[in-house]
Amino acid sequence: MEAAIEIEGLTKTFGHGPDAIASVDHLSLRVDKGEIFGFLGPNGAGKTTTVKMLAGIIFPTSGAARLLGKPLGDVATRARIGFMPETVRLSTFMRAEDWLGFHARLYGMDAGRSRARVKEVMARTGLAGRAGSRVRDFSQGMMQRIILAQAIINEPDLLFLDEPASALDPLGRRDLREIITGLRDRGTTIFLNSHLLSEVELVCGRVGILNHGKLIRVDKLGDITGPVQVVDVKAEGISSETAAAIRRLAAKVEFGLDGRFTATLDSEEQLGKLAEIITRGGGALKEFSPRRISLEDAFLEEIGEDGSS
Amino acid sequence: MKTIAVYTLRQTLRSKSMIAGLGVSLLYLAALPLFSATGGGTVTVGSAGQGTTAAAQFLGYALGGLNLIGMFMALFLTLGSIHTDIENGTMAMIITKPLSRARIITGRWAGYAALMTGYVLIIGLVLWLAVVLGTGEPFLGYIPALALVCLNVTTMMTLTFAVSVFLPAAANAVLVFLVFIATTNLSLINVAGAAAGETAETIIGNLFRLMLPVGVVGDQLHSLVVNSPGQTPAFLVPGNLFVAYEVIYIAALLQLGVRAFKRKDLK
Numbered sequence: 337m338e339a340a341i342e343i344e345g346l347t348k349t350f351g352h353g354p355d356a357i358a359s360v361d362h363l364s365l366r367v368d369k370g371e372i373f374g375f376l377g378p379n380g381a382g383k384t385t386t387v388k389m390l391a392g393i394i395f396p397t398s399g400a401a402r403l404l405g406k407p408l409g410d411v412a413t414r415a416r417i418g419f420m421p422e423t424v425r426l427s428t429f430m431r432a433e434d435w436l437g438f439h440a441r442l443y444g445m446d447a448g449r450s451r452a453r454v455k456e457v458m459a460r461t462g463l464a465g466r467a468g469s470r471v472r473d474f475s476q477g478m479m480q481r482i483i484l485a486q487a488i489i490n491e492p493d494l495l496f497l498d499e500p501a502s503a504l505d506p507l508g509r510r511d512l513r514e515i516i517t518g519l520r521d522r523g524t525t526i527f528l529n530s531h532l533l534s535e536v537e538l539v540c541g542r543v544g545i546l547n548h549g550k551l552i553r554v555d556k557l558g559d560i561t562g563p564v565q566v567v568d569v570k571a572e573g574i575s576s577e578t579a580a581a582i583r584r585l586a587a588k589v590e591f592g593l594d595g596r597f598t599a600t601l602d603s604e605e606q607l608g609k610l611a612e613i614i615t616r617g618g619g620a621l622k623e624f625s626p627r628r629i630s631l632e633d634a635f636l637e638e639i640g641e642d643g644s645s
Numbered sequence: 646m647k648t649i650a651v652y653t654l655r656q657t658l659r660s661k662s663m664i665a666g667l668g669v670s671l672l673y674l675a676a677l678p679l680f681s682a683t684g685g686g687t688v689t690v691g692s693a694g695q696g697t698t699a700a701a702q703f704l705g706y707a708l709g710g711l712n713l714i715g716m717f718m719a720l721f722l723t724l725g726s727i728h729t730d731i732e733n734g735t736m737a738m739i740i741t742k743p744l745s746r747a748r749i750i751t752g753r754w755a756g757y758a759a760l761m762t763g764y765v766l767i768i769g770l771v772l773w774l775a776v777v778l779g780t781g782e783p784f785l786g787y788i789p790a791l792a793l794v795c796l797n798v799t800t801m802m803t804l805t806f807a808v809s810v811f812l813p814a815a816a817n818a819v820l821v822f823l824v825f826i827a828t829t830n831l832s833l834i835n836v837a838g839a840a841a842g843e844t845a846e847t848i849i850g851n852l853f854r855l856m857l858p859v860g861v862v863g864d865q866l867h868s869l870v871v872n873s874p875g876q877t878p879a880f881l882v883p884g885n886l887f888v889a890y891e892v893i894y895i896a897a898l899l900q901l902g903v904r905a906f907k908r909k910d911l912k
Contacts, residue, residue, distance in 0.1 A: 388737075388911075391737075391740075391741045392740060392741060393737050393740060393741065393910075393911045393912075394910040394911060395908070395910060411743050411744065411745055412743060413743075414741060414742060414743040414744075415743040417741065418741075419737075419738065419741040421734050421737045421738060423734065424733065424734035424735070424737070424738070425733050425734070426733070426734075426735065427733060428656060428735075429655075429656065429659035429660075430655065430656070434655075438648065438652050439738070439742070441648040442648055442649075442739065442742035442743075442744060443742060443743065444743065483738070486738060
């Protein structure tokens with residue numbers, strides 16, 4: 337698989353001498369083309385600094401990176417890249433469609449193409465009816481939508497999203513997920529920097545966890561969250577023999593009222609066996625809910641509850 | 646670059662500083678006949694001699710006022726220019742587009758330059774036409790003088806614009822104001838030197854004036870208009886070293902801004 341992002345020993349230090357702080361410390365990472373990569377970490381971990389270095393907003397102190405096969409700072413490559421910054425308070429008097437048209441022209445689009453793309457991205461980001469509204473009058477959520485719209489106006493091959501859902505309502509987040517998965521389907525690589533782990537969990541194939549400027553883990557989402565280990569069950573007509581069989585199968589069982597119990601299993605394969613034991617024993621399954629360790633749990637485990645890993 | 650320039654132009658036209666500047670300009674235009682009257686001169690329609698001289702003086706004063714208002718407008722419009730764009734995140738979005746940093750800065754500068762030049766030309770030409778139609782005299786010396794006002798306004802704009810790459814608006818205002826005051830006051834050594842016939846003082850005074858050359862070129866406005874009604878215009882006063890110096894000064898400031906921006910970490 338070809339790489340969309342290759343980072344080698346990227347470091348960014350702020351300050352000088354003994355007061356110097358490494359915001360990003362010898363980061364090395366590879367993101368393949370077509371991937372949705374989640375970049376996680378607590379506040380101050382260096383996520384935004386990393387994205388800013390990759391987007392060309394700040395310069396690395398040392399190290400190197402290549403985007404779409406070209407070194408950082410290659411102006412022509414930026415035509416294939418989209419960037420959505422974290423917090424922007426736009427004070428422009430321009431109307432939404434003019435402001436987006438300006439960004440389209442910065443990508444070198446002619447007037448006709450620019451108009452068509454503006455219309456398209458406005459519809460896609462839920463701004464279809466706001467073409468004539470002044471950008472400065474937008475709410476924070478609308479502002480985030482239009483900033484996303486400028487990031488995708490060039491149909492990028494590589495898209496950097498820095499906290500894209502922080503000001504979005506549930507509807508906006510759903511739209512964002514659809515945009516992200518839609519872009520992935522057309523081959524766009526997405527580098528998603530987010531605090532919203534539930535959002536990351538829904539769209540990312542692979543995640544990296546950054547803490548104190550160092551990359552402490554990169555893995556597939558499934559490998560980080562781990563297999564299903566716990567299952568919540570509600571069943572009627574469980575005999576004492578069936579209960580004993582369940583106890584023998586599971587590492588741990590906690591029986592509750594109304595035929596409810598929670599079983600902790602050693603492997604995901606035991607889920608089927610558990611259901612079989614209940615039904616063969618004459619029980620009637622009413623609920624069977626396997627629980628996966630959430631990304632949040634896995635994340636907290638990686639960085640430590642106090643972020644001190 | 647053109648896209649950035651047009652964007653800058655459109656943005657600035659709607660800014661409060663621009664609206665306030667236009668308001669002051671209109672008040673100034675409305676009050677000009679009063680200044681002229683208190684100065685003892687009147688514009689006599691279709692006459693020569695005394696009336697023509699008074700009209701030339703009126704144009705000279707009017708242009709001097711336009712020069713000052715234009716420079717202050719340029720200053721207020723560009724004080725926070727690049728710094729504000731960086732602070733509010735607008736620049737982060739522009740800089741990730743396929744444009745070099747030098748083109749972004751040059752485009753922004755070109756937008757401001759076009760706006761301020763347009764402003765000076767419109768107001769200046771309205772004044773000129775009014776007087777030319779009133780007196781029947783062409784006052785051709787006014788044209789190069791108007792070009793010098795454009796140059797002065799561009800100089801002041803370029804200074805505050807270039808400093809806005811480094812400093813926020815308030816610090817920029819303080820710095821440029823100090824440079825302006827220092828240049829104006831220290832250049833008085835030149836006047837004292839000339840009065841006393843001391844060449845060294847004259848040279849020292851002139852060197853201080855070079856820190857911000859708007860005063861040097863500004864001095865020529867009045868004499869250009871008043872002394873040359875009906876003369877052939879000498880565009881940009883060929884051979885005038887101070888004008889050449891001011892052009893180089895603008896280019897050097899812009900280059901300074903570009904170089905600083907190329908290495909700058911943005912927010």
